[in-house]
Amino acid sequence: MWLKSTAAILAVVASLAKAQIDRTGWQITSDSFQPGNEPTNAIDASTTSIFHTEWTPVNVPLPHNLTIDMKKSYNINAVSYLPRQDGNSNGNIGQHQIQLSSDGQIWGSPVVIGTYLDDASLKKSSFVTKPARYVRLIAITEAGNRGPWMSAADINVFAAASYTPPQNSLGRWGPTIDFPIVPAAAAIEHDSGKLLGWSSFAANTFSGGPGGMTQTCTYDPASGVVSKRTISNTNHDMFCPGLSIDATGRPVVTGGNNAEKTSIYDVNADAWIAAANMQISRGYQSQATLSDGRIFTIGGSWSGGQGNKNGEVYNTLSNQWALLSGCPVAPMLTNDAQGVYRADNHAWLFGWKNGSVFQAGPSKAMNWYTTATASGSTKPAGLRGTDADAMCGNSVMYDAVNGKILTAGGSPSYQDSDATTNAYVVTIGNVGNTPTVAQVASMQYARSFANGVVLPNGKVFITGGQARPVPFSDNTAVLAPELFDPATGKFTTLNPMAIARTYHSWALLMPDATVYNGGGGLCGTCTTNHFDAEIYSPSYLFNSDGTLAARPKINTISATTITLGSKLTVTTSSAITSFSLIRYGSATHTVNTDQRRIPLVPLSAGTNTYTLTIPNDAGIAIPGSWMLFAMNSAGVPSVAKTILVKSA
Template sequence: MFPVGNALALTAAPLAGTYTGITADTFQSTNPPGNAIDQNSSSFWHSEYSPVLTPLPHQATLDLGSSQTINGFTYLPRQDGLENGNIGRYGLEVSTDKVTWTVVSNATWLDDQSTKVVGFPTRAVRYVRITAFTEAGNRGPWTSAAEFGVTLPSPVNPTTANKIIGQWSPVIPFPIVAAAGFVEHHTGKILTFSAFEPNQYVGGSGNTYTAIYDPSTGSVSEVDITNTGHDMFCPGMNLDADGRAIVTGGSDAIKTSAFRPSVGDWLTLAPMQIQRGYQASTLCSDGRTFTIGGSWNGPLGGKNGEIYNGAANTWTKLPGCPVAPMLTNDQQGIFRQDNHGWLFGWKNGYVFQAGPSSAMNWYGTSGTGSQSAAGKRGTDPDSMNGNAVMYDALNGKILTVGGSPSYGPSTATANAHIITIGAPNTTPTVQSINPMWYARAFANSVVLPDGQVFITGGQLQAMPFTDTTAVFISEIWNPVTTNFVRTASHAVPRTYHSIALLMLDGKVFTAGGGMCGDCSTNHEDAQIYSPPYLFNADGSLATRPVISAVSSTKFAVGSTFTATTSAASPSWCMIRYGSATHTVDTDQRRIPLTATKNSGGTYTFTLPGDSGIVLPGYYMLFALSNGTPSVATTLQITVA
């Protein structure tokens, strides 16, 4: 076994046709299962191929001898120069008694000779069972392994690097490729979804696989949603004023579904007027949902704007909101030119479109709609699959980063700009700032409680369904210096079909990538990033401020409320709950709050009075002490 981090060695001794430490349901007599735990990379276990060719799947079970606390599994393919039997799609289970088994990973490994590492939440187990469902190169019904092993949790030793670059969690196995997701406002759980299959989008309709991650327990649960008849892969998505996730189009291009976090159920809503896939949607200041674009599915072109009225459950076309002014000049034509708009709900029912086209626009949603040009995004080219984040809604500030001129293959940029918007139908200011350290397409960006923006994943060359040129080092942008700082590297490529979301504790959840069936670029897992503000200078965990009370958890815009904390001289902000798919999150926005100190650690706030700045819906309220955020308290903001 080749150790990765701390590792537990297994011994092998023959006993009546099996091996203490490992058993297998099949093996060639010259390649017994004990070879996979003998710490000798030149030997290997191989499934039987003579005189009987044993068909897939194949299983091997490791016996640790006693209960051991582990947090991962390692697999070294055979190292003799051949590749027959390299494990492709696999399932990994653990057990304390060899009777009840818990699935900790289902994924696919690359067809190469590198050591594969699977991380999962720390647990005490005695048995680990791997099932090989496919051979990575589709060469035959074989399975082989030079070494299997498990990893032990490392001692928690603070490091000064934590304060500089932050820290990533172990990889968390997921049952699906999380191509989309949102945070549930009542629990802080993260609901993710893929398509009609856990890791495949081609060929199905009418259902969607979902997985919910519970940060409080580390558990992941899976549900196949069938009652809406909606394959929600590649949708538009936004959170409405009641906190519902409104999911439109995608593989089932006309449908609309909604998830109610407070109830935990999915509803069928009125269908759109226009079939769409890869469109963008945003909430408007009056609580309605605006959507535009989406020629990935349905007829090509003509995907002008329409608006959803939740109270009436109706969609209405807006002929005055043409999609043509926001088209990119993509090399694949209209199929890609109207995808993934950077939309921001703003004042008086207007929507600002910041990209990905180099041209920016204002869309009005009253009556039959309206459109007016808002100028160019400086000298930035079309930036498909780049990011745009409203990091300071009070002052109309938007950060844009990365993207590429075409969907792919296309060279990404490291460009960064600050857009400042004011009154609707006026030209915003655009400031070109220092670029990112790395060019990125298919990255994700998340605004943090301290006003900085975390950028993670992506690739230098935009090429869907690949991990070539993947960027593993994340960056944090500082709005004061306007510079980017490189942070810790994550373990798994996060490129096409990946997501990132802010959590209630100020950490960042990332997941997904792939969605191409039995391919090597599916990433059915997640990781969580702890930013530097969660650590002391010596690398130990910083003491968080605590919000002990709020005067209410539901307010109209313009309301005054109070909150109490024991922190000395805290700063405060609200961040709207996020939803993410295909690099787009039109929900997240940060609103800095000015506080007046009262007695006893109580502070008074007055919310901005414009529901275009404070879009209705659910927000995370953070108190920060010396830059370290509290765990958020949830507030609901309503239209005045």
Template sequence: MIPTAPKLPRDGWVATASSEESTADNAAARVLDGDRATIWHSRWRTASSLPQWLTIDLRTAQRVSGLVYTPRADHRNGRIGRYEIRLSLDGTAWGAPVVTGMMADDETVKTIGFAVSSARYVRLVALSEAGDRGPWASAAEIDLLGDPGLPPPTQGDPSVAGVWGPTIGFPLVPAASAVLPGNKLLTWAAYAVDNFGGANGYTQTAVMDLTTGQVSRRQVANTGHDMFCPGTSMLADGRILVTGGSNATKSSIYDPRTDAWSSAPDMTVGRGYQGQTTLSTGEVFTVGGSWSGGRKAKAGELYSPKTNKWRSLPNVSAAPFLTADPAGVYRADNHAWLFAASGGRVFHAGPSAKMNWVDTAGQGKVTDAGTRGDSRDAMNGNAVMYDIGKILTLGGAPAYEKADATKAAYTVDITGGTPTVRRTADMAAARAYVNSVVLPDGTVMVVGGQSYPVPFSDQTSVLVPELWNPATGKFTKLATMATPRNYHSVANLLPDGTVFSGGGGLCGKCATNHPDGQIFVPPYLLNPDGSRKPRPVITAAPVAAAGGAAVTIGTDRAVKGFSLVRISAVTHSVDNDQRRVPLSSTAISPTSHRAVIPSDPGIAPPGNYLLFALDNVGTPSVAAQLRIG
């Protein structure tokens, strides 16, 4: 059970600030008076500037796990935008921020969580005003959250368990995310930053600059598309196709080269929670999705970037993909695990116990590919291609919600055409609503989830991630997370070989919204003392290559090999475009290497990839970006 962190009693607390407009009764003490109509405001009658800070003295050291910021309701000026929170035991030594981020420019109460820590002093630092209206900061009320009573975090040897970075606050709940060129991360929620519902025709988005840590927010309205619970695909040219969701027939495209959203043609069928993936042809296949747009069987369709049109596939019925969910098709056709293969075909690995091959030519065709070993239906489990034609599936439950999840994991090898399924070692914990991320060395990180899945709940959360090793077939426990990541959470491999994990919730005025994320540093980057290992550097690499091409890659030292990981997008834990492709290479010299791009676009579908060099102990470089096709 994951208890909710309680608000600490404020008796005896003292608030101080870097500046306050005391003549207007805007003193720091007002954040503790229990009246939202009174506020602290930094000095505004005379010169003021940012940053400004507000410090709460709890009078004694206590266990603290979050800060609740209530913005002023009478006026927008002074609402805090970018912020950081620092802790201290003595009011003098503050250390690094425990959380940084950006708050939305609205009246909603903001809950900012962070790892449980002992502190007497908690300082909220305003780095910007949310609407850039002036050099001010304000707050109506400040509360602090106590220890939720979680088990003590297990860290262990960093070279075995990895480490988590500080919490990063977002101005929305990141329920969908995609890695962008320029070391940036795109996230989005729904029509609201913390809630969904209806078909409102606009979406709240945020972009995090992974280099600076700064987050910028934007409302996207020009496409008329509420992009909650969509299908997501990375197109061959690096654009992101987002389909369906709350506006069930809509399609939108984000172009990272211009930082612009545009409309794409409507789908032939309205969908939400559909399965979707980019094919070897560069087209996009989608199927199912009865959460939105009507509860009925929803056959597949195909989007062509060349013609900018959708084409129905009437012979690709949703029926072969269904689970036996007691809620019927509304839940049974959700979140299909789809993998592009040669010749425009698709392999369907689940979450139904039955697997299928899909031919997208003409009117389409579905061929039975057998069952996934002794697996039951595994809705809200996960699947990832960790090597050429090799898929790891894990977790899930026989129903979308309120059914026990499983610890079971399987490997599915489709290289021979007829799938070969093997049961690999079980995970330490059962998980549904789980994310998995393939790493450059072929291991797979498993993040978050619940052992008994219930939407918008943090009960039965699994806070210990695991790492699966294909060489041993076993899972290893990693360092404990600070925040549950369940329904509406995401995880992405970042260009520096770390992993972003964030989101969860998106349920309005609930206690389980998590508008934040953390970055995990995997064991392969760390020494036992927690210091960073030396890592190879790619000194030269092409920015584009055709399938079958031999490319020259320069490094600053001898390396063992190279791998490609396709840049992809994730929503509701589904990341069908994610795959790792190890490259065949030979050394020309200790620092010059010839690598061959697979000629079959079914192995390396066209699109943007992260190119990693790995040294003799498996430490990856920071990635170079390579476009294939």
């Protein structure tokens, strides 16, 4: 199966390869230039000459642009921008857009938006292949706010050998969002729908740093603006952490490079808060929010010493961590070739009823952990069918009401071992009971380092990964995502993305029902740093002819804060057939423990008015912030409304 998958991977990669286009005969123009720094300097094959917009006698205001006429059409899939190399940073491009055109008159929606890092390194913006003759790079801001300028030492355009139009029924990728950091972790801000990402102490590497700080960025889908800032007040380098969303919707980040630390992002105040240190220093641990609002963590021998990374629990109200002597890490260890350093990494955890946690993997042995007593307890939950250890695979609770979890892929060891195509549905019930495990149809591609996202309709989107996982490599990267349909138990291969998403990548569902897939790398001067994310729009957002589908709208909701078992009245713009709640997610290193979906059955309460009943179980409706989606008979989802579910 691995060989078959590899052949398919190589075919897709070949079709999307990026070849630099010969610039002979190109014409380049700009809205402004300083004599002696003409636009042609950006395509003259010299990195010592520069293009620069006018600064005297007039400081021409931003935005600025460079427009290239390549004289014939190519299958464009990337643009590179080299800032000036003379030691002066004036004119470095910050916020930007890239547009394409066939005729130089009609410009489509940007294929790239975002912000470049303010340094002299080469920037390369990749995107799904599109035929075009003209390329326009627009500078909206100067990266350091030093003046109203745009400059460039060199610009290149890249093309694929062929172009295959995406199939309308298989979703659509784009645009690409450029970030000024390599985001190895990400979370969604529940109050604004903004994407929060972070790397380490530096924008492009995690090693050799001073510790005590983290580079972050925020992307606002409403404005398209990407901003960057350095977080140092918590004295925490938050690379390779445990990560979950607490009962009030705040991302809680633990360990990593500063292995004992806890930092909390206060979404409402847009501020980071230093919290209590963990009892055990950790990195690569997993953590999950519990039915009572506390947070459970276990594992994490990547940092802070190796072995004995037993369970502990955090009380967000008292700001205290407590060890759980009855929750040892030993039952969930894999048989990794690198030993315990890897064997306790990235547990697949699900908060469940009465303060319990179900551990579905990546070890082939599953376990129940309980936290109701001071010591906690552990009970075996059997094997995950015939699956082997599946490190860096995926597990997604796509139907919390019925305890349904999809597990997919992974590899026996963290690296240098073949990933699998294996997929299972694990159904959990009462705490301590042995779950039901059913093998379903395999994925089309073997994957490790992939990411899984549950969609409003209950289908599960699996994206990225490698057939043979190797950190900081994009070899054997899988560019075509797959969609699991619980109704059929099968996977469908979707349109491929443009950028490999392997080690240190993530994927998250957004309130507009799209998926953002980003990151990968964070390895200094390596060639696999990905300062970006791609947006995937599922097929439910389009008509059969590829035009945008008319979306239903949630007009009003009777409350935005609700308790377990309560009823919610919703009015909509048109008839609705189903609703779902999906908990806001946070993701790093393939792990998104708090993500889960609750299908809701609407009762009609009048024309386009519906009553919904929230489950009366905090193990199903884990307290915290959720996205409420409404779907019409065609399966088209609304933009979500945010609901805070409280346990009492």
